[in-house]
Amino acid sequence: MGKLREPLNMLYGDNCALPLALEAMGERWSFMILRAAFNGVHHFEEFQQELSIARNILSNRLSKLVDHGIMAREVMAEDRRKVRYELTEKGLELLPAMIALRQWGEKWGAGVPSTPVLVDVLDEQPIGPVTITAHDGRPIGYKELVWKHRSELQPLGQARARTDERMAPVAAE
Amino acid sequence: MGKLREPLNMLYGDNCALPLALEAMGERWSFMILRAAFNGVHHFEEFQQELSIARNILSNRLSKLVDHGIMAREVMAEDRRKVRYELTEKGLELLPAMIALRQWGEKWGAGVPSTPVLVDVLDEQPIGPVTITAHDGRPIGYKELVWKHRSELQPLGQARARTDERMAPVAAE
DNA sequence: ATTTTAGGTTGCAAAATGAAATTTAGGATG
DNA sequence: CATCCTAAATTTCATTTTGCAACCTAAAAT
Numbered sequence: 448m449g450k451l452r453e454p455l456n457m458l459y460g461d462n463c464a465l466p467l468a469l470e471a472m473g474e475r476w477s478f479m480i481l482r483a484a485f486n487g488v489h490h491f492e493e494f495q496q497e498l499s500i501a502r503n504i505l506s507n508r509l510s511k512l513v514d515h516g517i518m519a520r521e522v523m524a525e526d527r528r529k530v531r532y533e534l535t536e537k538g539l540e541l542l543p544a545m546i547a548l549r550q551w552g553e554k555w556g557a558g559v560p561s562t563p564v565l566v567d568v569l570d571e572q573p574i575g576p577v578t579i580t581a582h583d584g585r586p587i588g589y590k591e592l593v594w595k596h597r598s599e600l601q602p603l604g605q606a607r608a609r610t611d612e613r614m615a616p617v618a619a620e
Numbered sequence: 621m622g623k624l625r626e627p628l629n630m631l632y633g634d635n636c637a638l639p640l641a642l643e644a645m646g647e648r649w650s651f652m653i654l655r656a657a658f659n660g661v662h663h664f665e666e667f668q669q670e671l672s673i674a675r676n677i678l679s680n681r682l683s684k685l686v687d688h689g690i691m692a693r694e695v696m697a698e699d700r701r702k703v704r705y706e707l708t709e710k711g712l713e714l715l716p717a718m719i720a721l722r723q724w725g726e727k728w729g730a731g732v733p734s735t736p737v738l739v740d741v742l743d744e745q746p747i748g749p750v751t752i753t754a755h756d757g758r759p760i761g762y763k764e765l766v767w768k769h770r771s772e773l774q775p776l777g778q779a780r781a782r783t784d785e786r787m788a789p790v791a792a793e
Numbered sequence: 794a795t796t797t798t799a800g801g802t803t804g805c806a807a808a809a810t811g812a813a814a815t816t817t818a819g820g821a822t823g
Numbered sequence: 824c825a826t827c828c829t830a831a832a833t834t835t836c837a838t839t840t841t842g843c844a845a846c847c848t849a850a851a852a853t
Contacts, residue, residue, distance in 0.1 A: 464725030547717035552637030594736040
């Protein structure tokens with residue numbers, strides 16, 4: 448495991464975006480609502496029926512998602528009772544995180560073959576696993592990763608020649 | 621996006637692994653504990669200090685993570701008061717999901733340059749963005765994705781626009 | 794004008810959360 | 824041995840968050 452210990456005490460100011468992401472998406476229903484949205488659900492009653500979520504919670508979560516800029520709320524012109532919730536760019540970019548979670552659940556849960564499946568529009572083949580990639584796109588696993596402080600980063604093109612004791616992989620120990 | 625509406629009502633049996641994943645990781649502190657674990661935190665008091673989390677909640681969450689097989693709990697031989705919490709394979713494989721969330725937070729949060737950063741052990745360059753990839757490794761965005769039911773899947777080889785090259789090395793970000 | 798529909802609010806009980814004190818078990822010290 | 828110390832939990836109790844059910848309101852529909 449990496450030598451460097453990330454100071455994640457948010458008391459003295461946090462320098463990791465994870466808590467930030469969790470503030471927006473860390474609540475129970477947030478990802479479920481997001482999934483429904485990715486599946487083309489746009490209206491309150493639709494969400495409510497699909498998720499069997501309490502109306503007040505749904506209301507509250509939708510508002511929060513809108514506040515966080517993940518969904519956009521638009522009162523529809525043709526029927527002004529209707530409100531349409533739409534994923535923003537910011538919301539759409541949560542897809543990798545959602546798929547990563549889902550794939551993990553699929554792999555480690557009791558053999559749940561999730562349906563439907565996301566396929567590439569070009570070849571209609573299911574997507575591959577969401578992976579971490581090196582700067583050049585090579586997929587790499589946790590064994591090939593280390594934590595580094597920004598200040599210690601090597602400029603591109605100066606790969607390290609030899610490995611010393613600071614190079615313990617993330618998962619070691 | 622998707623044409624098909626995923627029936628996510630878990631009342632009549634669910635066929636998506638996302639709720640399953642959320643059951644294990646959907647609570648507020650779960651990802652924060654996971655992050656600390658990835659950073660080399662192994663002991664109760666360490667977690668407690670780093671996260672400033674209430675002790676009872678920490679105790680409860682660690683138990684749950686152990687129950688879910690995400691962390692292993694080992695009473696240490698040399699001092700049997702001490703308990704060591706270690707990420708299992710299952711836990712380690714949550715890294716893509718965690719990084720995806722973190723990167724999302726980094727991109728959309730108020731310009732938080734997260735530190736430390738994960739780097740490739742080989743070239744010490746920071747990792748690229750976590751992306752969704754096609755079956756052949758090509759990274760694809762949400763615009764190129766559709767939902768399909770398993771039954772409708774094309775057998776591999778009958779795809780329209782095949783790209784059978786290995787990983788397209790796309791310079792990330 | 795009444796009814797229906799979409800999208801919410803309330804009110805209240807149950808559950809989750811968190812801070813602080815207490816407990817349990819194992820080690821260290823005199 | 825008797826005492827103190829430490830790591831990890833658990834208990835207690837006040838605060839928050841959740842969830843169900845019922846109610847509200849504006850805009851269509853009839």
